[in-house]
Amino acid sequence: MSTPTLSSTPTAPLPFPFPADDRALSPYTGLTRAHWEAVADGMLRAALRYATPGHGLIDLPGPPSRSGVRSDGLEGFARTFLLAALRVAGAGGADPHSFLPRYTAGIERGTLTPGRDDAESWPLIGHHGIQGQPMVESASVALALRLTAPWTWKRMPAAARDRTEEWLRGALRHTPAPNNWYLFPLTVAGFLESVGRGDAETARAIERGLDLLEGWYRGQGWYTDGDGRAFDHYNGWALHLYPLLHAHLAADRELLDHLGPRLREFLEGFSLLFDADGAPIHHGRSLTYRFAAGAAVALGALTDHTPLAPGATRRVLSGALRHFLDRGALTGDGVMSLGWYGPHEATLQRYSGPGSPYWASKGFFALLLPPDHPVWTATEEPAPSQGRDRVLALSAPGFLVQTTGRDGLVRLHNHGSSKIRPWEAERPPSDPLYARLAYSTRTGPTSAANTPDNHIGLELRGLRSFRLRITPLAAGPNWLASSHIPVFPDGGPVLPAARIDSLTLVRGPLELRVHRTVNIPAGTAVHHSGWAVAVPPDTAAEQADGAGPAGETCVAGAEVTGRLLPLHGWQSSTVRRAPQGTAYGPWALVPELTGTVGAVGEEESGTVFAALASLTGDPDAPPLAGLATAEVSGPTVTVRWADGSSTVVDFGAGAGADGDAPRVTEQTA
Structure with missing residues (x-):
């Protein structure tokens, strides 16, 4: 039986132009940089159809999150703005579809009267649990502005820049959730310092975030998401991503040398958690972000802290992207659905809203690598999960990783990760996305209302x-x-x-x-x-x-x-x-x-x-x-x-x- 490769004929037709497969350069997935750019363009055009007239909010269709429709509209704006920033910055400022002017106009309009109940104004940033969701989105806005400053920030009127700074500083002045949220103020502060607006307040936000990160590090490249033993995809798409990307953009060699080796060690094991068919491991919360799981893989190549060869890096990234494109993650008009393949309620959290899936934008960080980078030019190599059978014990997070080369399947046996804080009582029911004995790339846990899989009780x-x-x-x-x-x-x-x-x-x-x-x-x-x-x-x-x-x-x-x-x-x-x-x-x-x-x-x-x-x-x-x-x-x-x-x-x-x-x-x- 041959090791599976990804199909050349998508099972879910894409609602935008898509280049023909290049099986010479990419024998496993068929995808090249041109395909990634086409997907980014298609996703952005689809999302921008739902922008308000002044582009301040993007109100994507679907049931609202617990934060309400205005926060959801900001979420749709901020997360797709990050995708637009990666697309344009990766092209050296080329913006053939004029994405950035629309987002710049949206920032100017959204910050004009923040907190007002109208069609365009952004909600103010509050404490976690009290209008806190905008703090999450502030990090995407700040990071996107940092990546595109020559074409966005520097072209905004001085008054608009002042208003945007004032809105962003709300993230520095309010209390985050006791986990990766502390990296959102760090990201905001990093942007403000990069445009000459740093001060004692921004310095404290960065220092605080980095200090907490040290306390959460458990070894083998793994951070817990806050106090306790919550190990999941946030380790890659947040806890490694934000501080190391800040160090990279700031050219902070000392911080890069400190955090970079941790990312390299993390990728030694994490790269095994992608199936030969491209699927990431189905474990932990926020799985509707899908191919954002590859963000740390791209970050490793971007910062030169990766154990993966360039062709293997692209194999993992393109495999994850193609896996979801082929299985209906985008609706008929190109909007990302709330779920895994199509809509799936049990995959979601209470904070999930119509714009939530667009944290998948983080999967596009490889676009920051220039077109002549080996990640884009090397011939695709097999995924780490292909080839011989592997078993890897990661005692720091309590994960036993099992791969079988014959079928390319990956399993994660969980003997250490649970979503309970040290101060919290053990109150049932348990979370199916954390409490099971095992997870895989081709099975998901049953819902809390059904008989539990991989359970002892x-x-x-x-x-x-x-x-x-x-x-x-x-x-x-x-x-x-x-x-x-x-x-x-x-x-x-x-x-x-x-x-x-x-x-x-x-x-x-x-x-x-x-x-x-x-x-x-x-x-x-x-x-x-x-x-x-x-x-x-x-x-x-x-x-x-x-x-x-x-x-x-x-x-x-x-x-x-x-x-x-x-x-x-x-x-x-x-x-x-x-x-x-x-x-x-x-x-x-x-x-x-x-x-x-x-x-x-x-x-x-x-x-x-x-x-x-x-x-x-x-x-x-x-x-x-x-x-x-x-x-x-x-x-x-x-x-x-x-x-x-x-x-x-x-x-x-x-x-x-x-x-x-x-x-x-x-x-x-």
């Missing part, structure tokens, strides 16, 4: 527990382990000192999943689920009949097949229906195993459960039955593989408050 009094705060335990070259406290809905049981320890070990396409329940009452039901696979509804019934040999369940979709095999502790296997589907299809099925916590007296030492799982795009992949067996003695499980090798997972006999760090030993045949 208890059932008591008819209620199922949630996985919320995730505590890393230990890591090895091909495995990670974590612990969590099972939390039930309000009014449900509260189990003192209870926890579930979990470990994932990867061998090629296989996932060994071992769990131990500690201080859980004997007889408590335990459920463990596998991958949620999108399937057509008319095939759901025939695939939900039950388990096959050895209790193995199998769910086959159009692109992937998910399997789950009980090895120890599980008493039954089934397939559950997820009628809300996932971002990959309107209907999904989830394999699930059920077992029972062991006899009285075992609660403290724990009951061990083991299973084998797989997700594959290879239609010839064999069943899991017969590939492994397991023997359990107390807290130790020994797995014997079909090739004669073995793996021993020993959780130990203690019951520490944060879980016992398991030991893993492997013996070859």
